Amino acid sequence: MAVPKGKKVDVVTLGCSKNLVDSEFLIRQFKANGIEVAHDAETPDGEVAIINTCGFIADAKEESIDTILEFAEAKKRGDIKQLYVMGCLSERYPGQLKKELPEVDKFYGKFDWKDIVSEIGATYRRDLMNERSLTTPDHYAYLKISEGCNRTCSYCAIPIITGKHVSRPMDDLLEEARRLRDTGVKELQVIAQDLSFYGYDLYKSYKLPHLVDELAKIDGIEWIRLHYAYPAGFPLDVLKVMHDNPKVCNYLDIALQHISDNMLELMRRGVRKNQTYRLIEEMRKQVPDIHLRTTFITGHPGETEKDFAEMEQFVKDIRFERLGVFPYSHEDDTYAHKKYKDDVPDEVKQERADRIMDIQNGIAKEINQAKVGKTLKVIIDREEGDYFIGRTEYDSPEVDQEVLLHKEENRELQKGEFYNVEITDSEDYDLFGIAK
Structure with a gap:
């Protein structure tokens, strides 16, 4: 079926940078078929709208639903002709969404979005499967090295949505990185749900250090930054690569979530307090200039004031350069939802999050002041x-x-x-x- 001449598609991406990569692959396919595409336009005006949704926590789900409803109204008014939904939310709740949102022409999940290309009358080109049309500034891009997650954290719906960890072959990643370099990209944000596990499913050993080392050999790539490592089983060899290669930014995003042994056990994190302190000590020993980004969850079921006090002390002790906090969200079908009562009041969750950020504000200010003159x-x-x-x-x-x-x-x-x-x-x- 031929694509009508002049057809225009609006793609809207919600959620994380991993979703953004999927949208960029999709947009490349559309453009190869001669379809005009706008991404996150302030005033969408295409015939077709595609919403790439997030379904991770309550706030993200609410944003996704609100956006779908907004475009459903546009379809009712005749402003758009077709409306499609893809991504994590429709992967997680396909039957419920079909029932409650009949205005949507079709729902696609996290992994079958390629079918949208043929759905609107175009041809999916396998020769372009490693090519993307960037939505970021020309000089940086995200490089998604795997999908899914093998961890069993109590609070997390990601494995429910994306399934088990699946690494992308290293040769494909290096080819994609070189293609990005050829378009003008100088900075790679290496992303995954769990960087630490990269390669084990394909090569029977953890290959993140080797992958980063190979990416750093690509001429024209000047910065490589690592996002979303996991503390349990962290591949320490990557610290040597970071220390030895100036292309690898002295930066690591590693979500720790809590520090008290009681909470780490309830969260099913597979790591203990003393191990976490030792890991960070080793990171700063091997890469003295490393800047650590982490996240914490306040108000997980069972969190006491004593547990929270340990988190406060941890933040004061470690003095993270970058830090975020999320009040706990009791997510359907997670281990915590099935096994625990959501027993910390919402106002306490938020008050604890605010207390952590108050501490962090002072730390961040002092760290920034130390950079003046450099x-x-x-x-x-x-x-x-x-x-x-x-x-x-x-x-x-x-x-x-x-x-x-x-x-x-x-x-x-x-x-x-x-x-x-x-x-x-x-x-x-x-x-x-x-x-x-």
Whole structure:
């Protein structure tokens, strides 16, 4: 079936960067078929709308449903002709969504989104399966190295949605990275639900250190940043790669979630408090300049004030460079939902999260103040008002702080280029500087 000439598709991506990668693969297929595509447009005006949903926690599910309803109303008004939903939410609740949202033409899950291409009358091209149309700025891209997760954390719905861990072959990843380099990408954000487990299913050993080492050999790639490692079974060899290779950013995103042994056991994390302290000590010993990003959950069933006090002390002891907190969400079909009562009141969950962030605000401010007077390598992401906006190797796009360079104090700076920047001032979560 031929695609009508001039057909336009709007793709809307919700949730994490792993979803974004799926959208980019899909958009590449559309464009190869001569279809005009807009991504996350402020005013969608295509004939077809495709919503790539998140179904991880309550807030994300609510955002996904609200967006679907908004586009369903647009379809009723005749503003769009077809509406499709893909991603984690429709993978998790396919029957319920079909029943409650009849305005949606068809639902696709997390892994069968390729069928959307033929659904709208185009042809899926297997020769382009490792190619994407980037929605990020031209100079950086996400590289998703695996799907799924083999962990059994009590609170997490990801394995329910995505299934067991499946690593992508290393040759495919290196080919994709070289293709991204050829389009102008200089910075790779290496992502997975569990980086630590990469390669074991394919090669019977943990291959993250080897993969990162091979990615660093690609000419033109200048920064490689690692997201979403797991503390249990963390491949320590990756620290040597990070220390020895300047292309590998001194940055690691490793979700710890809690520190008290009581909570780590209830959460089924497979690691204990003393092991966690030792792991972080080893990270900072092998990579003295490492900046750690982590997340915590407050109010998981069974969390006492004593457990929470241990978390507070942990944050004070370790002084994480980057930190986020999420109040616990009692998710359908998870181990915690089946086995535990959601016994911490919502207001207590939030109050505890706020207390952690109050501590972290002071730590972040002190860490930033210590950078004043230093010269750091910065990549420029964009212009915004009176500023050029950039990041250091310690900062991932969208989630971390930025470096602001006032146009009156700096020469014309180019997006996607690296500069040595003297840090002249700081705020809690931003730096200011002048390019040398």
